Amino acid sequence: xxxxxxxxxxxxxxxxxxxxxxxxxxxxxxxxxxxxxxxxxxxxxxxxxxxxxxxxxxxxxxxxxxxxxxxxxxxxxxxxxxxxxxxxxxxxxxxxxxxxxxxxxxxxxxxxxxxxxxxxxxxxxxxxxxxxxxxxxxxxxxxxxxxxxxxxxxxxxxxxxxxxxxxxxxxxxxxxxxxxxxxxxxxxxxxxxxxxxxxxxxxxxxxxxxxxxxxxxxxxxxxxxxxxxxxxxxxxxxxxxxxxxxxxxxxxxxxxxxxxxxxxxxxxxxxxxxxxxxxxxxxxxxxxxxxxxxxxxxxxxxxxxxxxxxxxxxxxxxxxxxxxxxxxxxxxxxxxxxxxxxxxxxxxxxxxxxxxxxxxxxxxxxxxxxxxxxxxxxxxxxxxxxxxxxxxxxxxxxxxxxxxxxxxxxxxxxxxxxxxxxxxxxxxxxxxxxxxxxxxxxxxxxxxxxxxxxxxxxxxxxxxxxxxxxxxxxxxxxxxxxxxxxxxxxxxxxxxxxxxxxxxxxxxxxxxxxxxxxxxxxxxxxxxxxxxxxxxxxxxxxxxxxxxxxxxxxxxxxxxxxxxxxxxxxxxxxxxxxxxxxxxxxxxxxxxxxxxxxxxxxxxxxxxxxxxxxxxxxxxxxxxxxxxxxxxxxxxxxxxxxxxxxxxxxxxxxxxxxxxxxxxxxxxxxxxxxxxxxxxxxxxxxxxxxxxxxxxxxxxxxxxxxxxxxxxxxxxxxxxxxxxxxxxxxxxxxxxxxxxxxxxxxxxxxxxxxxxxxxxxxxxxxxxxxxxxxxxxxxxxxxxxxxxxxxxxxxxxxxxxxxxxxxxxxxxxxxxxxxxxxxxxxxxxxxxxxxxxxxxxxxxxxxxxxxxxxxxxxxxxxxxxxxxxxxxxxxxxxxxxxxxxxxxxxxxxxxxxxxxxxxxxxxxxxxxxxxxxxxx
RNA sequence: GGGCGGUUAGCUCAGCGGUAGAGCGUCUCGUUUACACCGAGAGGGCCGGCGGUUCGAAUCCGUCACCGCCCA
Numbered sequence: 004x005x006x007x008x009x010x011x012x013x014x015x016x017x018x019x020x021x022x023x024x025x026x027x028x029x030x031x032x033x034x035x036x037x038x039x040x041x042x043x044x045x046x047x048x049x050x051x052x053x054x055x056x057x058x059x060x061x062x063x064x065x066x067x068x069x070x071x072x073x074x075x076x077x078x079x080x081x082x083x084x085x086x087x088x089x090x091x092x093x094x095x096x097x098x099x100x101x102x103x104x105x106x107x108x109x110x111x112x113x114x115x116x117x118x119x120x121x122x123x124x125x126x127x128x129x130x131x132x133x134x135x136x137x138x139x140x141x142x143x144x145x146x147x148x149x150x151x152x153x154x155x156x157x158x159x160x161x162x163x164x165x166x167x168x169x170x171x172x173x174x175x176x177x178x179x180x181x182x183x184x185x186x187x188x189x190x191x192x193x194x195x196x197x198x199x200x201x202x203x204x205x206x207x208x209x210x211x212x213x214x215x216x217x218x219x220x221x222x223x224x225x226x227x228x229x230x231x232x233x234x235x236x237x238x239x240x241x242x243x244x245x246x247x248x249x250x251x252x253x254x255x256x257x258x259x260x261x262x263x264x265x266x267x268x269x270x271x272x273x274x275x276x277x278x279x280x281x282x283x284x285x286x287x288x289x290x291x292x293x294x295x296x297x298x299x300x301x302x303x304x305x306x307x308x309x310x311x312x313x314x315x316x317x318x319x320x321x322x323x324x325x326x327x328x329x330x331x332x333x334x335x336x337x338x339x340x341x342x343x344x345x346x347x348x349x350x351x352x353x354x355x356x357x358x359x360x361x362x363x364x365x366x367x368x369x370x371x372x373x374x375x376x377x378x379x380x381x382x383x384x385x386x387x388x389x390x391x392x393x394x395x396x397x398x399x400x401x402x403x404x405x406x407x408x409x410x411x412x413x414x415x416x417x418x419x420x421x422x423x424x425x426x427x428x429x430x431x432x433x434x435x436x437x438x439x440x441x442x443x444x445x446x447x448x449x450x451x452x453x454x455x456x457x458x459x460x461x462x463x464x465x466x467x468x469x470x471x472x473x474x475x476x477x478x479x480x481x482x483x484x485x486x487x488x489x490x491x492x493x494x495x496x497x498x499x500x501x502x503x504x505x506x507x508x509x510x511x512x513x514x515x516x517x518x519x520x521x522x523x524x525x526x527x528x529x530x531x532x533x534x535x536x537x538x539x540x541x542x543x544x545x546x547x548x549x550x551x552x553x554x555x556x557x558x559x560x561x562x563x564x565x566x567x568x569x570x571x572x573x574x575x576x577x578x579x580x581x582x583x584x585x586x587x588x589x590x591x592x593x594x595x596x597x598x599x600x601x602x603x604x605x606x607x608x609x610x611x612x613x614x615x616x617x618x619x620x621x622x623x624x625x626x627x628x629x630x631x632x633x634x635x636x637x638x639x640x641x642x643x644x645x646x647x648x649x650x651x652x653x654x655x656x657x658x659x660x661x662x663x664x665x666x667x668x669x670x671x672x673x674x675x676x677x678x679x680x681x682x683x684x685x686x687x688x689x690x691x692x693x694x695x696x697x698x699x700x701x702x703x704x705x706x707x708x709x710x711x712x713x714x715x716x717x718x719x720x721x722x723x724x725x726x727x728x729x730x731x732x733x734x735x736x737x738x739x740x741x742x743x744x745x746x747x748x749x750x751x752x753x754x755x756x757x758x759x760x761x762x763x764x765x766x767x768x769x770x771x772x773x774x775x776x777x778x779x780x781x782x783x784x785x786x787x788x789x790x791x792x793x794x795x796x797x798x799x800x801x802x803x804x805x806x807x808x809x810x811x812x813x814x815x816x817x818x819x820x821x822x823x824x825x826x827x828x829x830x831x832x833x834x835x836x837x838x839x840x841x842x843x844x845x846x847x848x849x850x851x852x853x854x855x856x857x858x859x860x861x862x863x864x865x866x867x868x869x870x871x872x873x874x875x876x877x878x879x880x881x882x883x884x885x886x887x888x889x890x891x892x893x894x895x896x897x898x899x900x901x902x903x904x905x906x907x908x909x910x911x912x913x914x915x916x917x918x919x920x921x922x923x
Numbered sequence: 924g925g926g927c928g929g930u931u932a933g934c935u936c937a938g939c940g941g942u943a944g945a946g947c948g949u950c951u952c953g954u955u956u957a958c959a960c961c962g963a964g965a966g967g968g969c970c971g972g973c974g975g976u977u978c979g980a981a982u983c984c985g986u987c988a989c990c991g992c993c994c995a
Contacts, residue, residue: 530992567991598946603929607935611947612935612947615946618958625957625960628957629956632957682946786952788965879942888977890978
């Protein structure tokens with residue numbers, strides 16, 4: 004590119020910048036410039052917030068990606084939006100903080116490392132807790148940089164030196180502080196109740212981590228003998244026959260026509276031989292199954308409630324691995340010939356739940372206690388990580404009283420302290436928050452924040468930030484030092500995530516950052532984690548900080564493939580954003596994402612779309628090359644108000660318009676409209692018309708003063724374009740900014756967002772340019788329809804043209820000739836020549852004498868078609884105006900508009916009619 | 924079962940009370956001071972169905988159908 008003269012001295016940086024700007028490469032090569040520019044920004048500290056500044060802060064907290072994860076399309080979407088907002092606000096002069104960080108992702112990360120260990124033939128239980136955690140930290144060290152590197156590739160302007168990790172010391176302190184406070188307030192407590200137990204991961208999980216899957220199974224009808232009435236049975240229907248070992252009742256609806264009479268009697272639990280009551284409970288739906296249900300309080304959430312209502316025992320018959328355990332029913336087993344056989348039941352011990360199911364069903368069938376099997380489809384809860392059916396299990400866990408914490412959060416949204424975009428998501432938020440259940444926060448994992456609770460020898464719990472604190476409490480409690488054992492469990496990952504908006508700022512320390520950047524401005528995220536994360540941040544933020552964590556919640560859709568299918572490994576339709584960046588550049592990917600991100604819509608994205616929008620980036624590059632070739636150079640002293648040419652004034656007015664559109668779109672979170680406004684302005688205004696109109700001025704013999712003004716305006720507007728588009732396509736805009744020398748290298752990121760400027764005579768200039776544009780378009784259209792080859796210019800004659808029109812023609816003669824392929828443009832004084840084509844431009848008739856080039860029949864058909872179309876329109880308008888109700892009730896301007904439309908159509912029809920007559 | 928969203932040009936989507944728009948694709952023509960990742964022009968739609976409100980409905984209301992999510 005630039006070949007430095009070997010004899011020359013080493014170039015100074017300023018010289019190098021100027022020299023670089025000499026010639027833009029004919030092709031834009033994102034792969035070369037992106038790393039250089041990103042490094043430039045990062046090294047210059049361009050992403051850094053400034054706690055000491057006077058500017059209004061603008062804060063976005065990154066939704067922390069999994070530390071060991073890698074960038075997927077969903078990330079690309081959410082981070083592009085966030086970066087666009089941050090770069091825009093930063094240019095507007097806000098003190099922008101985009102807080103980076105990653106999440107330890109308890110279950111997910113532990114699973115990954117366990118899988119690695121399994122490949123080595125190891126098991127974490129053999130290693131012990133400490134060695135295992137060491138291994139996880141090692142894995143984090145190895146793979147933890149991937150996602151942050153990838154974020155850089157995307158161009159994300161995060162304040163990297165402030166990067167946090169949910170398990171680092173500061174954030175761990177925040178977790179402990181919060182846990183201890185909530186515990187002291189009674190908002191965190193231990194409780195023994197049913198939890199969703201994931202037998203694969205061997206941990207409790209929260210309601211949210213359970214997903215229901217539709218499973219085609221069976222409904223087994225079992226015959227339970229009525230006690231004391233040989234030969235009498237009550238038939239219960241169940242989808243889970245294996246839990247029958249733990250049944251402690253049979254429930255029927257109190258109004259059941261047949262079974263209602265059995266209430267108060269007892270049934271004999273087959274196989275086990277235990278006597279269980281038949282109870283009346285409205286939970287039993289007379290319409291479903293047989294109308295009688297077996298009640299297993301320890302293994303079903305509904306049965307648990309029934310069990311509570313009727314004071315039933317709640318023996319567990321499945322253990323933590325979902326294998327049969329008999330410890331809690333052993334005593335009650337008796338032999339009843341033909342009905343119960345403890346030996347058989349004992350043979351089930353240690354069997355997996357589905358094997359036990361098969362064995363139990365077979366045994367019941369053998370005993371003729373199986374009435375029938377019906378095919379049945381039902382919703383089976385599965386753990387969202389482990390993917391196996393969840394087993395409701397009676398255990399003691401730590402809970403957070405979400406009901407209390409939810410109230411202020413609901414109120415904050417109701418009163419508009421925090422606003423959702425799009426607003427409809429508020430309904431989703433309210434629906435869940437108003438019916439929120441206690442949040443199970445303990446997990447039987449090793450990777451995570453260990454619960455800050457210690458147990459004394461007698462099981463007394465001491466909650467404190469550290470062991471010393473717990474020991475002090477124990478000393479008071481016991482009157483002496485006792486050995487304390489810390490709770491083995493860790494906290495749900497989302498517990499620490501909930502503190503993210505303030506823990507990242509240094510809380511519980513009273514840092515300047517906490518004071519300055521909390522509450523944040525916008526939270527950008529997908530709807531899938533409104534419950535997991537957004538709601539919990541709202542609750543914790545309000546409770547711990549006394550204020551909402553953010554003013555606005557922008558919820559975007561999901562990224563899907565071109566066909567609208569969810570991307571998934573199993574479908575094989577996953578698109579890697581890094582590959583798209585490699586192929587088309589980060590700008591192309593970012594622009595595509597913005598262009599396709601409508602409100603409340605999923606984004607269907609494939610490589611083809613990114614390829615399409617890469618065309619826009621290339622177009623901008625080429626337009627800039629053209630500007631450069633024609634001597635457009637930034638001029639710091641340029642004053643937009645000083646321009647005199649209509650073209651300059653028109654372009655500046657259009658620029659104002661684009662600035663207003665882009666700003667309004669971003670303010671409204673309309674990324675699609677923002678992208679569209681930039682696209683239209685660059686392509687359809689700047690390139691298609693301004694540069695084309697400017698071309699004649701860059702030829703020899705053109706007015707040098709006019710050319711100079713156009714060069715200045717062009718350079719100025721190109722600069723405005725680079726600013727306007729920088730938030731979405733930061734790399735190409737910064738590169739052009741630097742090459743042209745609009746500022747120091749890597750300075751566009753810190754340049755002011757443009758605002759409209761006063762343009763004297765803008766309206767007049769707009770009228771003139773619009774007129775010329777329409778003239779050119781009409782001539783082009785007629786020529787194309789007449790199939791006149793572009794190589795054959797023709798005269799353009801204007802009948803009825805005013806002096807003003809002639810002035811315009813004179814001023815734009817060269818451009819009109821070029822763009823409309825006109826050999827001459829002049830007023831027509833006499834009759835319209837035979838064999839001409841024509842078109843109407845307001846009061847002017849454009850005449851193209853095309854003798855020999857036009858087919859009379861084609862022109863006649865064209866004119867007739869045009870006339871008929873107008874006639875149909877005119878008829879509709881006339882009918883409307885004939886309607887007295889319309890004229891009296893519609894607003895005056897609408898009526899006037901229709902009158903004008905009718906008049907215009909009629910005069911155009913007359914002109915077309917005359918032209919047809921002339922053709923004969 | 925309850926709730927939310929969607930249904931507009933071949934495709935992807937804007938528009939959300941005043942005679943239907945964009946991008947891409949299609950067709951025709953074309954290399955003119957950047958750009959064929961280009962330029963010019965054209966064709967293409969009873970705005971899911973049915974009712975209603977209104978002078979006027981793609982737009983508001985009701986209802987149905989289909990698709991997709993969420994919750995039970």
